[in-house]
Amino acid sequence: MTRLTPYLTRVLKTQSSRSSTSLFHTRQTEIPPVASSLKSSSSSCFSTSALPKEKHAQTTSPPIVGSPVTGQDLMTGEILAGADIDPSALEVELTSSPKTIPPSNQLQFGRTFTDHMLTIPWNVQSGWGTPKIVPYAPLQLDPSSTVLHYAPTLFEGMKAYKDEKGQVRLFRPDKNMERMTRSAARLAFPDFTGDHLTTLIKKLVDVDSKWVPSEQGTSLYIRPTMIGTQAGLGVGASTDVLLFVIACPVGPYYSTGFKPVKLLATAKDVRAWPGGTGGYKLGSNYAAGVVPQQAAAALGYQQILWLYGPEHQLTEVGTMNLFVVLSQPDGTTELVTPPLEDMILPGVTRDSVLALARAHEKGEAKLEGLPDKFKVSERNLTMPQLRQASKDESLKEVFGSGTAAIVSPVSGIGYESELIDVPHGEDGLGDVARVMLREIVGRQTGRIESEWSVVI
Structure with a gap:
C-alpha cells in the first residue's frame, strides 16, 4: 500500500x-x-x-513495480534495500586529530564544531546509503550541484543538554524529525523514519559527548541538514541527496541577562505568503531576510516583525515564532499566537509553550506565576489591533520563541513612524515569558521530569 x-x-x-x-x-x-x-x-x-x-x-493505476522512490515493491509491499535509513549499518571513523574545546565563557554560536559529523547519502536508484560518523571535514560538491543553483536544502535546529548527573539529554527530538520529514516532502526529498535518524544523532552526540558543556545556560547545538547534490543544471527533483549532521557547543543566548529587543514592523518586505514555503524549514526562506534585517539594524532595531496583507497581520519575529499577552475586560490573561498556516513555521519551542500554557488553562498542571484566569488562543492579530492594545494598556507582553533563545522578550515595536512601548519586568522578561523559560529549561536539563527530555 x-x-x-x-x-x-x-x-x-x-x-x-x-x-x-x-x-x-x-x-x-x-x-x-x-x-x-x-x-x-x-x-x-x-x-x-x-x-x-x-x-x-x-x-x-498504472502499477509501478520496484519503485526507486520508496524502495518498495508496490505489487507485493516488500521493503527493498535502501528504502529507509538503517541505524544498524552505521560505520564510525574516529578522528586522529581531536580539536581543543574552547572554555564555556568563550563559546560563540555556530563558530566551533565538534570533532565528528554524521553523513548519509541517498540516490534515486539505490535509496539510502550507509550512515557514517566521520571526522568533521569540508564537503565535496560538483560545481553544478543542484543545491548551489536552485536551493534544494533544509535544516533543523535541536540541542543536547547535560543534566546534574552528567547525563546528556535531547529535547523533543521527535518534533524535529516530524518537521524535517515534512520539509523533505516539500522539496521532493526522500522520506525516512525519524526515530532512525534520532538513533544516529544520539550516537554522534555520544561519540562527541565531551563537547557537551555542563555550565548553566550552555548546550550542544545540533544541525541536521539535507541538500540536493545531483550534478547537472536543470530544475527538478534531485536524484542524489546528502543528509548530514554537525554540532557545535553554544553558550547562553543572553550571556549577561535578558535584554529585551526592539522590533521594526514591516509589510514592505514579506517573509512568507499563502501557498508558499514559509511553513517549512528550508534554507531558501532565510537568505531573503538578510537585507530587511540590515535595514532594521541601521534604524536601531534588533529584529523584524514580519507583517502580511493589507491589514498588517502579525506573523513571525525574525526567525522566531511570536507570542502576545493581552489583558481582557473580564480580567482574563490571554496568550495569543498566530495560527499555523502556510506562513508560520511550526516551531518546537512554540509547541512547547502552547502545551504548557494549555495544561495550565485546563487545570491539568498549574504553573506558578501564571494567573488562574488564563486563556490560550491561536488567532490572527493585526498591527493596528496591537497598537490599540498598547494605547488602552491591555497589551502586557510580547516575546518570540525559538531553539536558540527559548524566549526573547520585546521592549518596543516601530510601526508607521511611531514606537509602541511593550511592558516587561526589571529582569527583562514579562510574567508569561518568565514562567515559560523556567518550565522549558527545567525539562531540557532534567530538573523537571518530562517525557520531552530524552536521555542518550
Whole structure:
C-alpha cells in the first residue's frame, strides 16, 4: 500500500482532472523522492485508502513495480534495500586529530564544531546509503550541484543538554524529525523514519559527548541538514541527496541577562505568503531576510516583525515564532499566537509553550506565576489591533520563541513612524515569558521530569 506525504496528497487533489498516466509519470521520473516509505510516521502521511474513491484509483493505476522512490515493491509491499535509513549499518571513523574545546565563557554560536559529523547519502536508484560518523571535514560538491543553483536544502535546529548527573539529554527530538520529514516532502526529498535518524544523532552526540558543556545556560547545538547534490543544471527533483549532521557547543543566548529587543514592523518586505514555503524549514526562506534585517539594524532595531496583507497581520519575529499577552475586560490573561498556516513555521519551542500554557488553562498542571484566569488562543492579530492594545494598556507582553533563545522578550515595536512601548519586568522578561523559560529549561536539563527530555 503506497503512502503519500501531505504535500503530494495536496498535489493529487489539485490535479484530479489530469490523467493517472501523466500523474504517475511525473511522480516516478520528475519528483520521485516525494513518495513516502512504509516506515514513515502516521503524522506525516496517510494511506491512499483515505482518499476519495476516484483519486484512490489514480494512485493505484498504472502499477509501478520496484519503485526507486520508496524502495518498495508496490505489487507485493516488500521493503527493498535502501528504502529507509538503517541505524544498524552505521560505520564510525574516529578522528586522529581531536580539536581543543574552547572554555564555556568563550563559546560563540555556530563558530566551533565538534570533532565528528554524521553523513548519509541517498540516490534515486539505490535509496539510502550507509550512515557514517566521520571526522568533521569540508564537503565535496560538483560545481553544478543542484543545491548551489536552485536551493534544494533544509535544516533543523535541536540541542543536547547535560543534566546534574552528567547525563546528556535531547529535547523533543521527535518534533524535529516530524518537521524535517515534512520539509523533505516539500522539496521532493526522500522520506525516512525519524526515530532512525534520532538513533544516529544520539550516537554522534555520544561519540562527541565531551563537547557537551555542563555550565548553566550552555548546550550542544545540533544541525541536521539535507541538500540536493545531483550534478547537472536543470530544475527538478534531485536524484542524489546528502543528509548530514554537525554540532557545535553554544553558550547562553543572553550571556549577561535578558535584554529585551526592539522590533521594526514591516509589510514592505514579506517573509512568507499563502501557498508558499514559509511553513517549512528550508534554507531558501532565510537568505531573503538578510537585507530587511540590515535595514532594521541601521534604524536601531534588533529584529523584524514580519507583517502580511493589507491589514498588517502579525506573523513571525525574525526567525522566531511570536507570542502576545493581552489583558481582557473580564480580567482574563490571554496568550495569543498566530495560527499555523502556510506562513508560520511550526516551531518546537512554540509547541512547547502552547502545551504548557494549555495544561495550565485546563487545570491539568498549574504553573506558578501564571494567573488562574488564563486563556490560550491561536488567532490572527493585526498591527493596528496591537497598537490599540498598547494605547488602552491591555497589551502586557510580547516575546518570540525559538531553539536558540527559548524566549526573547520585546521592549518596543516601530510601526508607521511611531514606537509602541511593550511592558516587561526589571529582569527583562514579562510574567508569561518568565514562567515559560523556567518550565522549558527545567525539562531540557532534567530538573523537571518530562517525557520531552530524552536521555542518550
